[in-house]
Amino acid sequence: RKEVEQDPGPFNVPEGATVAFNCTYSNSASQSFFWYRQDCRKEPKLLMSVYSSGNEDGRFTAQLNRASQYISLLIRDSKLSDSATYLCVVNGDYKLSFGAGTTVTVRA
Amino acid sequence: EAQVTQNPRYLITVTGKKLTVTCSQNMNHEYMSWYRQDPGLGLRQIYYSMNVEVTDKGDVPEGYKVSRKEKRNFPLILESPSPNQTSLYFCASWRGDLFTYEQYFGPGTRLTVT
Numbered sequence: 001r002k003e004v005e006q007d008p009g010p011f012n013v014p015e016g017a018t019v020a021f022n023c024t025y026s027n028s029a030s031q032s033f034f035w036y037r038q039d040c041r042k043e044p045k046l047l048m049s050v051y052s053s054g055n056e057d058g059r060f061t062a063q064l065n066r067a068s069q070y071i072s073l074l075i076r077d078s079k080l081s082d083s084a085t086y087l088c089v090v091n092g093d094y095k096l097s098f099g100a101g102t103t104v105t106v107r108a
Numbered sequence: 109e110a111q112v113t114q115n116p117r118y119l120i121t122v123t124g125k126k127l128t129v130t131c132s133q134n135m136n137h138e139y140m141s142w143y144r145q146d147p148g149l150g151l152r153q154i155y156y157s158m159n160v161e162v163t164d165k166g167d168v169p170e171g172y173k174v175s176r177k178e179k180r181n182f183p184l185i186l187e188s189p190s191p192n193q194t195s196l197y198f199c200a201s202w203r204g205d206l207f208t209y210e211q212y213f214g215p216g217t218r219l220t221v222t
Binding site: 004008041042043044045046049087095096098099100101 | 143145148149150151152153156166167196198210211213214215216
């Protein structure tokens with residue numbers, strides 16, 4: 001079983017739509033959770049950390065569910081510039097584990 | 109400007125010809141790491157370093173070597189490259205506690221081994 005699993009998508013959504021997707025992780029001892037954004041095989045960049053209580057950054061909302069071992073990302077009012085691959089990242093056992101990514105394409 | 113640089117950005121080589129990919133960061137970060145990214149597999153850690161002269165294996169260290177003689181530099185060495193090492197490679201650095209802080213990635217090195 002992979003340590004971090006994501007639905008690869010792609011999620012094709014119109015501008016202004018809301019899109020949400022999840023990521024599951026296998027290590028129940030994980031303490032730190034992140035969403036990174038990657039554009040077209042360029043370097044990943046931190047989008048947001050995910051806190052236990054859930055957190056919001058503008059149009060982006062991240063949630064953590066420890067009981068079911070998943071984190072989620074919701075994007076409201078999608079923009080064309082949100083088109084990217086979103087990587088779920090989880091720490092555990094002194095390393096970071098990356099999901100393979102969920103691709104989101106926002107169309108005009 | 110705070111950044112992680114990698115060279116070369118693109119490399120095509122032949123099986124068995126030793127190569128080095130350089131990585132340098134100007135943020136005085138203690139931690140550095142190398143990843144490879146392959147379609148459908150996500151980023152997988154090759155090696156990481158917690159400080160000068162301190163390195164450890166990641167998930168896929170076979171066929172790779174690293175060294176950390178200076179804080180800013182963390183080169184990746186392929187002594188005898190093989191076609192299964194064809195991949196996109198990223199170097200990353202971060203400060204402080206092991207994985208609490210944001211990782212900064214280099215622009216990537218696309219390696220093809222024929």
